[in-house]
Amino acid sequence: MTLDPESLYLQLGQLAETMPDLSRAGDWSTPDGQRWLGRLGALVESRGSINDTATVSASTQFLGGSTHDFNAQTIKAILFRLLAIAELAAPAAVRGRFITAGDALGALGAVSKVFGTAKQDLLLIDAYADHVLITDFVISAPERVQIRILGANKESRKAALKPAVDRWAQQFGTTRPLSVRVAPAAALHDRLILIDGVDVWSIGQSFNGVAKSSHTSLMKADPDLAEQKIIAYGLIWDNATPLA
Incomplete structure (x- = not known):
């Protein structure tokens, strides 16, 4: 075949x-x-x-x-x-979705392409989310898009996120709105990028380690799976705790 x-x-x-x-x-x-x-x-x-x-x-x-x-x-x-x-x-839309180990620039480029499709809302799911997600990746999201990060409710992760979130707010204000919530780590089984409540992309590694020591890829979920993930993580977000 x-x-x-x-x-x-x-x-x-x-x-x-x-x-x-x-x-x-x-x-x-x-x-x-x-x-x-x-x-x-x-x-x-x-x-x-x-x-x-x-x-x-x-x-x-x-x-x-x-x-x-x-x-x-x-x-x-x-x-x-x-x-x-x-x-x-391959079609231009899917090129670069595979990221080789050590290719930090390729990782940023692949993620930026996905982020760039957002028009209103960008929800990022990663139990290991820390400052790297904000300083290295979120910066590539379009202006005026609501950026939401759902990470793990662990003190070490929150401590790494908080200074970056504060600096982001000081620098960008309402032009790049960012909100962060935390949930029990056991509830965050995936590393996902949710675009406008419609499209869902999975990434093979946490953002703070992507492509550092092993290959990874970005994969777009089929519509049925995307709908399930959007509903499930929407509920988790609603019940999560705002980062304090």
């Missing part, structure tokens, strides 16, 4: 994000690791490249042997080459 460019890009990005440790003593040999290798092989095969398919198959077969390191590197190289090719072919 041939995948459309968008689906191929997103699926390859997800594989890169969830790649197991391919070192000799890594978790590539676990059931989850073997499933990952199987998914990679199937996606490579779906592109119709006989050479890449054969190379991935052979490299997978000889993991754990005397040429393990070479084979592991070959698998990674093919995955990231195909991801780069798929991104070029």
Whole structure:
């Protein structure tokens, strides 16, 4: 089955994000690791490249042997080459949704594109929300958009947020309205970006650690799931405590 460019890009990005440790003593040999290798092989095969398919198959077969390191590197190289090719072919609206480890600028760019679609309201859900979310990411939200942050009701998190919130209010006033509430950490199961009560994006890592040590991605929820998340987190926001 041939995948459309968008689906191929997103699926390859997800594989890169969830790649197991391919070192000799890594978790590539676990059931989850073997499933990952199987998914990679199937996606490579779906592109119709006989050479890449054969190379991935052979490299997978000889993991754990005397040429393990070479084979592991070959698998990674093919995955990231195909991801780069798929991104070029994908629609402009979804490009850049996969964020490689260490690419802080790419992370900011990807998040900024999503924030930029907001017209009225931007609700950010992150149990680990701290000053980084405000200083590094929220600054890219459009003016006049109501920005809301829902974080965890933990003293260390609140202490990290409060000075940044105060400085934000002093600098921007009503031109960039910002409000922060906290809820029990156990209630915040997701890291989400909710746009205008309609669209929902999930991000694979908390904002304060995005792309620092591992790959991640931004994924847009389908309409049914988005509606569920908007209702659920709307209720949590209504019952949350304003940051004091």
